[in-house]
Amino acid sequence: MDENSTTNHEVVLDVNKDVSTTTEDSNSCLNVFFLQKLVAEVVGTYFLIFAGCASVVVNKNNDDVVTLPGISIVWGLVVMVLAYSVGHISGAHFNPAVTIAFASTKRFPWKQVPIYVVAQVVGSTLASGSLRLIFSGHENQFPGTLPAGTYAQAFAVEFIITFLLMFVISGVATDNRAIGELAGIAVGATVLLNVLFAGPITGASMNPARSLGPALVHNEFRGIWIYLVSPTIGAVFGAWVYNSIRYTDKPLREITQSASFVKGKGDR
Structure with missing residues (x-):
């Protein structure tokens, strides 16, 4: 083996070592990169809940001026905007059900799930607290979700709409055959659609x-x-059902190494 071959071999080993180190870092809970993901999840969830719930509060305080289609558009648009804004940092989950569903299909490390969920709940609580401070007194409206009918009806509706949401996310955000650049639009449109018909029944939480x-x-x-x-159950089922029909000899995007909504270095 000549000197050039030896040098090239050493370079390959160094590159593989760097890739391995990057992968390990992305799966660790004690590094700057993971902290960046958590901040992105808190901030993203904050603005998701702030915008969506603000549309509900404003609608209640102003004689239904926003309307159900308007509220649906707000939820859909904010999901789309945030997916493109921080999808390349944290995967733009903003949703414990999505995080758990990804983990159940081995596309997100289980050890990071609890911390991601806490970050998402913190973001949602801060947004809700902000709205309560802004809209006080008689304007203090509950922007949460309550079943309009029976609990069984609400359970079924939430299962179905979250199943659809996760099914779409799995298709456009984790399969290299899909057009990844349009993932944010597809997911945002799915949220808009779900809120349009399920909003009056359950509030369309998902x-x-x-x-x-x-x-x-x-x-x-x-x-x-x-x-x-x-x-949570609906999202897990949605992810698993998509996985059952996605058979291909092409590689899948690794959620643990790159974003959920943007094709990046993790594509193989």
Whole structure:
């Protein structure tokens, strides 16, 4: 083996070592990169809940001026904007059900799940608290989610709409055959669609953090178990069903190494 071959071999070893180190760092809970992800999740969830719940509060305080289609558009747009803003940093989960579903399909490390969930709940609670401070007195409206019908009906609706949301996320954000650049639009449109028809029935949560934050701030916990359990089960089922039909000989995007909504260095 000549000197050039030896040098090239050493370079390859160094590159592989760097890749291995990067992968280990991305899976660790004690590094700057993970802290950046947590900040992105807190900030992203904050603005998601602030914008979406603000549209609900404003609508209640101003004779339904925003309307159901308007509220649906707000939720859809804020999801889309935030997915493109911080998707490349944290994966833009903003939702414990999504995080757990990714972990259940081995596309997110289980050891990071509890910290991600805490960050999301903190962001939601801070947003709900901000709205309560801004809209005080007679303008203090509960922007959370409550079943309009029976608990069984609410459970079924939340399961179905979260299943659809996670099914779409799995398709456009974790499969290299999809057009990754349009993932934010597809997910935002799915949220808009779900809120349009499910909003009057359950509030169209699809997100345990979205329901828990306002519940904590307003001390309103009626039916909260539905919004914690049903979306989580629906998301897990949605992820697993998509995985069952995604068979391909092409590699899949590694959520643990790159963003959920943007193709990046983790694509293989």
